[in-house]
Amino acid sequence: MREGSAPLIRREDYTAPAYTIRQAELTFDLDAAKTIVASKLSVQRDTAQDKQPLRLHGEDLNLLRVLVDGQSVAFRHEDGLLVLEAPEADSFTLEIRNTIAPEKNTQLSGLYASGSGLFTQCEAEGFRRITYFLDRPDVMATFTVTLRADKAKYPVLLSNGNLVGQGELDGGRHFAVWNDPFPKPSYLFALVAADLVRREQRVTSRSGQEHLLQIYVKRGDLEKTEHAMNSLIASIIWDEHRFGLPLDLERFMIVAVDDFNMGAMENKGLNIFNTKFVLASPATATDDDFDGIESVVGHEYFHNWTGNRITCRDWFQLSLKEGLTVFRDQEFSMDMSGSASARAVRRIADVSSLRERQFTEDAGAMAHPVRPDAYQAIDNFYTPTIYEKGAEVVRMMHTLVGRAGFAAGMKLYFQRHDGQAVTCDDFAQAIADANPDSTLAQQLPLFKRWYSQAGTPRLQARGQWDADNATYTLTLSQHTPATPGQSAKQPQLLPVRMGLVGRDGQPVALQLQGEAGAAGTERVLVLTEAEQRFVFTGVTQDVVPSLLRGFSAPVLLDDGLGDAELLVLLAHDADAFNRWEASQRLAVHRLRAAVQGSGAVQLDEAYLGALRALLLDPVLDPSFKARALQLPVETYLAELITPVDPQRIHAACESWLDQVAACLQADWAATFDAMQVREGYRPDATQSGQRALANLALAMLVRHAVATGDAVWPGRAFQRVKDATNMTDRLGALEALVNAHAPLAQPALERFLALAGTEALVVDKWFQVQARAAEKDGRVFARVRQLLQHPQFTLSNPNRARSVLSSLVMFNPAAFHRSDAAGYVLWADMVIALDAANPQLASRIARALDRWTALAEPYRSAAREAIARVAASTRLSGDVREIVTRALDAA
Incomplete structure (x- = not known):
């Protein structure tokens, strides 16, 4: 394990490798207790650099032999490196033999055992835990791999690329x-x-080439792989159609493993997945699970070109592959959704995730740019900023150059850089060069501040209608708050997609001052300065600005609109995203007033009427209604209401839910009955939307019934837990009972667990629903303590650990942030315990207190004490030490 404070690695210190490896021949004699690894590497020295020692990365390896061109050579170990004095020849063959112990590898990085099998995870720096190598992304080699093993134990032997030989020994x-x-x-x-x-x-590609697709799983799980296979086929077809990027290997393989630190890994031709993103059947997986599988399968397949064929020069460029590929998988998922409304709901889901996770990161101790300037542990930078905000940066490019222009830029990117390790600048330059007349090309240095500046920009908008001159003046201004290590921020390029909506609900034709005529009812304004004014002419009535349509830039918007204006947008905006946004902001107005005032939420008749109209609208898709009628999550509300008092925020949310459940009770009942799916299960947008709205209605009905002592709806929910024909409905009913703390919640939990049997992913849901339940009188926290002692709970499996610990500390602020500090004590205990075995998992749990400085007292002081206790541990990994040190430095 890497212990102590790791050295700070800076982007500005990057140097090209003095040596590279052209070919790698690896031979593995595989065994869980002792695997022998033999490598034969064709090494080439960069003759443009001075001769220097060859330094190879290695970690937790037992070295047996080192040969250069067949001869033994002197070597030494130095700061985790194997150092060989500079060989005389510029090209030479290096042979290394070492052993490793996969069954002892609890970090799940490198070669490790899971169940009775052996698996690898090498990103970012796991290959050095297999054998000595130049383990950096700008050293690219062709690999030939020989695997030898006991056939009874390991009948399936897989590696990257194409199978060229096999046989008996x-x-x-x-x-x-x-x-x-x-x-x-x-x-x-x-x-x-x-x-x-x-x-x-x-499958056969457009060129006529045939490819073999394979998905490998444990025995008993095969029937749960159909959706993953369909998603893979759809991904292959989509990428070739949308971007002209075909599958380039004879075969493409996916392997599912129970123990995995992340979601999946895009290894060339051999993707290794967490079972969560492969296995699905109606009885075991929810609509969200099916959706997640399609998205993640697409993401990892798309990496075949954006990440594998072109990779990142160094880990500071991580968003080059991850941000771009998230954008691609988001576009894929939207295209798979079908209707315009379903596409909008997908966008709403993506933005919700960005706000809940990335905006929180931007406001905390670990805030960093999309292209970081420095790091200690690269594993800590697989973050929402790199992924989701990086995707938004790519999306802004797409907005500025258009769909065809972006496709041209992608084509140029591959023409220039296929087979290379490059930078974020190289990608941006290719998109700009393919669109020389675009705003992006003309303002590229300004646009690239998105790569270098951390933090979420604040966009302020104020409008003024001049009735006498029939003009509407929109003033846009921006600023970005200071973040750790970056106090002074410069203006950034913000594309603001917008429209104007009349008070009568009609869209207004847009004509900027100086233009010859109106051109449509929507356009993209480009803000490049700290403040700019845009004057629209021919505006003969008062209007409401609809700004940031489709969330055209990842910013926090303050447009100064009051309830009257937001109600207009909620009812009439042509942009579905902004209709949803209006519903969220109307709720936030009331929640903020409650948290900062008396604590009681006041829901007026106009607002409740708008919610009722939304719920009963015969035109709107159920999936949109389900999104628009839910509150923002409490973690996002904490970004908007500071100082953060988690208990007051939670109380306000509970009050809102109680009132909406009571006032719309009859409408919820009618909706629940109307949204029942009568035909066979399909995880498509139509059925998923119906189930989502039905489950929301059921949750409201059970909540109101528990409050009034009515047993009917809790009884119906319990019956649904027992009899539901799909996991979405079964889990939705269980969540309704558990969140309402209904008397039937405990027997429902018992029945759910009994039905789960040995399905690990279903058991994970059973743990998760309890750890994420709405807190009431400390019951949920007490339950979490019991769950940690449950016979089926283990810290060694990341999915199971996350189902309880992440659910509590990341997603249940009211249960975690307690006035008696018990939540922080538990957090510190678990971080230290996890770090001893799996630093990557521990460091992710440690991130729960990134924003401790924003907490109100007494939470703030207690959180700092818990962080300091972890930091005082003498055997922390570098991963966790970086997190807690930066947290303490943020004070």
Whole structure:
């Protein structure tokens, strides 16, 4: 384990490698207790640099032999590196032999055991835990891999690329030889040795080439892979159609593993997935699970080009592949949704996630730019900023150059850089060069501040209608608050998609001062300065500005609109995203007043009437209604209401829910009955929307019934837990009972667990629903303590650990932030315990207190004490030490 304070690595210190590896021949004699790794590397020195020692990365390896061109050589160990004095030849063959112990690898990084199989995870720096290598993304080699193992234990032997040989060996052993013809960095290496079964499908690309698709899972799980296979096929078709990017290998494989720190990994041709994002059946997976599988399968497949064929020069450029590929998987998911309304709901979901996770990060101790300037542990920078905010940066490029212009830019990017390790600047330059007349090309240095500045910009908008001159003047201004290490911020380029809506609900034609005529009812204004004015002419009535349509820039908007204006947008805006946004802001207005005032939420008749009209609107899609009629999550509300008092925020939200449940009770009942799906289960947008709205209605009905002592709706929910024909309805009913603390919640939990049987992902849901339940009188926190002692709970499986710990500390602020500090004590205990085995998982749990300085007292002081206790631990990994040190430095 890497302990202590790791050295700070700076982007400005990047230097090209003095040596590179052109070819890597690896041989594995696989065994869980002791695996022997033999490597034969074709090494080339960069003759443009001075001769210097060859420094190879290695961690937790038992070195047996080192040969250069067949001869033993002197070497030394130095700061986690294997150092060889500079060989005389500029090109030479390096042979290394070492052993590793996969069954002892609790970090799940490198080669590790899961169940009875062996699996790898090499991103970002896991390959150095397999053998000594130049483990950096700008060293790209072709790999030929020979795997040897006991055939009874490990009948399936997989690695990257194409299978070029296999056969039997003495003693019940067998072998397989894999060759990947495409140069790749070591972080994309993968191998699997396990007893697995597979689903296969052959597809033919537009060029006529046939490809074999395979999904490998444990025995008993094969019937739950159909959706993943369909998602993979859809991804292949979409990428070739949308961007002209075909599958480039004879086969493409996905392997599902129970123990995995992340969601999935895009290893070239051999994607390794967390089972959560592969296995699904109506009985075990919710609509959201099916949706997540499609998205993640798409994401990892799209990496084949944006991440694998072109990779990042160094880890500071991580968003080059991740931000771009998130944008691509978001576009894929929207295209798969079908209708315009379903596309809008997808966008709403993506923005909600951005606000809940990335905006919180921007406001905390770990705030960093999309392209960081420095890090200690790169694992800590697989963050919402790199992924989701990085995707928004790409989306702004797409907005500025248009769909066709972006496609042209992507084409140029691949023409220039296929097979290379490059930078974020290279990508931005390609998009700009393909669109020389665009605002992006003309303002590229200004636009690239999105890569270098941390924090969420604040966009202020104020409008003034001049009735006499029939003009409407819109003044836009921006500023970005200081973040750790960045106090002075410069203006950024903000594309603001907008329209004007008359008080009568009609869209207004847009004509800027100086233009010859009106051009449509929507356009993109580009803010490039701290403040700019835009004057619209021919505006003959008072209007309401509809700004940031589709969330055209990742900012916090203050447009000064009151309830009357927001009600107009809620009822009439042509942009579905902004209709949803209006519903959220109307709720926030009332919640903020309650939190900062008396604590009681006041819901007036006009507002309740608007909610009722939304619920009963015969035109709106159910999926949109379900989104628009839910409150923003409490973690996002904490970004808007400071200082943060989690208990007051939670009380205000509970009060809002109680009133909306009571006042619309008859409407909720009618909605629940109307939204029942009568036909067979399909996880498509139409059925998913109906189930989402039905489950929201049921939650409201059970809440009101528990408050009034009515047993009917809790009884119906309990019956649904027992009899539901799909997991979405079963889990929705269970959540309704648990969140309302209904008397039937406990028997429902018992029935749900009994029905789950040995389905690990369903058992995870059982844990999660309890740890995320609405807190009441400390009951949820007490329940979490019991869950940690449950026979089926374990810290060693990341999914199970997250189902309880992440659910509490990341997603249940009222249960976590307690006035007696018990939540912080538990957090510190768990971070220290997890760090001893799995630093990556521990560091993610540690992030729960990034924003401790924004807390009100007594939470603030108690949180600092807990962070200091973790920091005082003498055996922390570098991953966790960086998190807690930066948190303390933020004070």
